[in-house]
Amino acid sequence: MHLRQNTLSRKPNYLYASVLLIFISLICVGYSIVSRDDFDLARQEILLRKIGHELLLQSGDSTSRVLPVKKIAVNEYQISFENELTFQPDSLVNTIQSLLANGPFAPDYVVNVVNSDDASVVFGYAISKNKKDDIIACIGRRQPIGNYMIQIQFEPAGISLAKNEYIIGSLIALAIVGFVFLRTVKPRKSPPDSRNANLLTLGSMSFDAETRKLVINDKTIDLTRTESRVLHIFALSPNEVIERSQLQKEIWEDEGVIVGRSLDMFISKLRKKLEFDPNINIVVKRGKGYKLEISS
Known part of the structure; x- marks a missing residue:
């Protein structure tokens, strides 16, 4: 290799x-x-x-x-x-x-x-x-x-x-070489920065889904695996209502057990960890689901 x-x-x-x-x-x-x-x-x-x-x-x-x-x-x-x-x-x-x-x-x-x-x-x-x-x-x-x-x-x-033949021949030769060169040598694409790909901005906070950390004013807050999964779903759709059933399905369905009150518990824990920024809050929409509200 x-x-x-x-x-x-x-x-x-x-x-x-x-x-x-x-x-x-x-x-x-x-x-x-x-x-x-x-x-x-x-x-x-x-x-x-x-x-x-x-x-x-x-x-x-x-x-x-x-x-x-x-x-x-x-x-x-x-x-x-x-x-x-x-x-x-x-x-x-x-x-x-x-x-x-x-x-x-x-x-x-x-x-x-x-x-x-x-x-x-x-x-x-x-x-x-x-x-x-x-x-x-x-x-x-x-x-x-x-x-x-x-x-x-x-x-x-x-x-x-003779000059015309030389010029025409030269142009043809250069065109062929250029064509082969461009077909063979492809521009190298720089690999995406994996750190930035997993880094999301939530108000004044930064959320790293890979390391499961919240950072605000040089203060780092650790998240559990499930807390990180829940916050990641919210962060991808800020200020949008996400149905309760969708959250339960995406987080717990692969584990074979869906517990309704477990979601409420993790939402409550996330609210406390987001209190450092008053512009961020997870609110309940009765009969619909939850929404991550981020005000400017």
Whole structure:
């Protein structure tokens, strides 16, 4: 029995340790995802610069630079060039599509070729994961030399997919752990104070049914077993009439003998012991029974 109690007492400790371990694991996974995001961002910039490099080569330029890639919005990037260039739309579409297929990008994106002189869009198209939703036009017309910028906007869900999965997974894991924890660990109820449970207040007196004592002004009055039983019945229903037959039945029936005058004798003895408080008295209700009167 003692071993079982020790096992049960250790159970909450195991649960606390499990919750802490899962929490630490989730934090570690979160840091790893953040690190992975940083790596993916660096890889994205390299791929975008490579797109610019390939477009320069297709334009016949192998010496000028691709300017640093700019992130102009949450999911939008801009590729700029040092010099002017020309491009063939179908080659641009194929080049960007083949390079982005190897990177950590969303499958849905929109590409706009902007003339930096007047901010006009000279060519644009949209690629979707579902090929039927692709929008590509004017692919057979070569564009003249100009100061162009390539702007690529990705589907937002693709960029934050890993984070969303991590957050959702973390919430589910914590919810499961919390549910199991709450089902397993029940709050301990403090045991009732047995002393207060048997202590009744009668005016300025305190009556302890268990120890069969009356206490008033630090004075203790001992009661007999029967006196205590009679007073306890009265104390549970103060200022209420209790029938004589009910008192006799509850006190003496289990002993097999009911004596009418015995009740009167115990009532008389109780009256004397209650005289220390003039606000308490046991009165007779003719034809009905007795009542413990307590006046304030």
